[in-house]
Amino acid sequence: MRALFDLLRPRASRGQLIGGVLCLILGFAVAAQVQSNEAGTTFATARQDELAGILADLSQRSDRLRADIRDLEDTRAKLQRDGQGEAAMAEARRRAATYGVLAGTLPAAGPGIELDIDDPSRRVLSTVLLNAVQELRDAGAEVIQINDIRVGVDTFFLDRPGGGIEIDRRHLDPPYRFLVIGDAHTMSTALNIPGGVMKSIQTTGAAGSITQRDQITIRAVRSS
Amino acid sequence: MIALIGLVAGVVLGFVLEPTVPLWLQPYLPIAIVAALDAMFGGVRAKLDGIFDDKVFVVSFLSNAVISAMIVFLGDQLGVGSQLSTGVVVVLGIRIFSNAAAIRRKLLGA
Incomplete structure (x- = not known):
C-alpha cells in the first residue's frame, strides 16, 4: 500500500510533467474516439449495398x-x-x-392498365376484388373504375348470395373489368407478384388478363 | 499523480470540447489509444518496480502509439487492415493484462 501512496505523491519533475501531458493527450483521444463512435452507430454496421x-x-x-x-x-x-x-x-x-x-367526382383520362377478370363460374369473391383495388392503390393507381362503378375512398365490396358481387350497393356481374390510371408498369408488376392478385384470381378458376394502355378514359363518376 | 490529473483532465476536455476525429485518423486512433494504454500500464508497473525512467516512458508511449498506427496503416495498404488491427489489439491486450497482473501482485501481494 505504501508503494501506491508513493506512486500518487506529486513530484514536479520534468519527466512527471511530460507524463502528465501524454496522459492528457491519451484521455483526450479516448474521449474523442468514444464520442465519434457514439455519433454514427446507425450506419456503421450497414453493408455497402x-x-x-x-x-x-x-x-x-x-x-x-x-x-x-x-x-x-x-x-x-x-x-x-x-x-x-x-x-x-x-x-x-x-x-x-x-x-x-381523386375523389371520383370528375371524369379522368391518362395512361394506365386494363384488368379483365373473366369469371363464368362466379367463384371470384369480393375479397379478391378488394385485394386487387388495394394492390393497385399501393402501386400508385390514381383513378379506378370497375365495370361502370368509379372506386372512391369509401367504396365497399360485398358477396351476394348466389354469386356476383355488390359494390357500393350496386350489383355487379362478371366479367369484371378494371380501368386504372397510373403507372402501367408498376401496377402490372404489383398484380403479377408471386402469390399476388393474378395468382389468387387463377386459383379460383377465373381468368385474368392485364393490358397496358397509353390512354384510358374513365367516365364513371361518384355522386358527390 | 500529475499523470492521473492529466488523464482526468484530458477526458473532461474531450467531453467538453466534443472534438470530431478527422476521417484520415479514424482507423488508427483506436489502435494508438490501446497502444498508449499499454505504455501507461507499463509505466505504472515500472514505477512500482522502482525502475521507472521518464525518458523510457515518453519514448515507449510515443513509439507504441506510432508503430501500432503504422502497422494498421501498412495493413490497410496491403488489404489486411482489419485482420492486422485485430492482431495488434490482441497483442496489446495480452501485454496490458500481464502488466495489470504485475501491478496487482505488487499492490495487493496476490
Whole structure:
C-alpha cells in the first residue's frame, strides 16, 4: 500500500510533467474516439449495398422535393404577379380538378392498365376484388373504375348470395373489368407478384388478363 | 499523480470540447489509444518496480502509439487492415493484462 501512496505523491519533475501531458493527450483521444463512435452507430454496421440503396433513396427524394420547391415557387411568383386574382382563380380551379379526380367526382383520362377478370363460374369473391383495388392503390393507381362503378375512398365490396358481387350497393356481374390510371408498369408488376392478385384470381378458376394502355378514359363518376 | 490529473483532465476536455476525429485518423486512433494504454500500464508497473525512467516512458508511449498506427496503416495498404488491427489489439491486450497482473501482485501481494 505504501508503494501506491508513493506512486500518487506529486513530484514536479520534468519527466512527471511530460507524463502528465501524454496522459492528457491519451484521455483526450479516448474521449474523442468514444464520442465519434457514439455519433454514427446507425450506419456503421450497414453493408455497402444497403448504404448505396439509402443514398439512392435520399437523392431521389431530394430531387422530388426540389421539383416541388420549384413548382411552389412558380405558383407563388404567379400569385404575386397578378392583381386581379386570375392566377389564384386558375390555381384554385386546377386544384379543384385534381381533388375532383381523386375523389371520383370528375371524369379522368391518362395512361394506365386494363384488368379483365373473366369469371363464368362466379367463384371470384369480393375479397379478391378488394385485394386487387388495394394492390393497385399501393402501386400508385390514381383513378379506378370497375365495370361502370368509379372506386372512391369509401367504396365497399360485398358477396351476394348466389354469386356476383355488390359494390357500393350496386350489383355487379362478371366479367369484371378494371380501368386504372397510373403507372402501367408498376401496377402490372404489383398484380403479377408471386402469390399476388393474378395468382389468387387463377386459383379460383377465373381468368385474368392485364393490358397496358397509353390512354384510358374513365367516365364513371361518384355522386358527390 | 500529475499523470492521473492529466488523464482526468484530458477526458473532461474531450467531453467538453466534443472534438470530431478527422476521417484520415479514424482507423488508427483506436489502435494508438490501446497502444498508449499499454505504455501507461507499463509505466505504472515500472514505477512500482522502482525502475521507472521518464525518458523510457515518453519514448515507449510515443513509439507504441506510432508503430501500432503504422502497422494498421501498412495493413490497410496491403488489404489486411482489419485482420492486422485485430492482431495488434490482441497483442496489446495480452501485454496490458500481464502488466495489470504485475501491478496487482505488487499492490495487493496476490
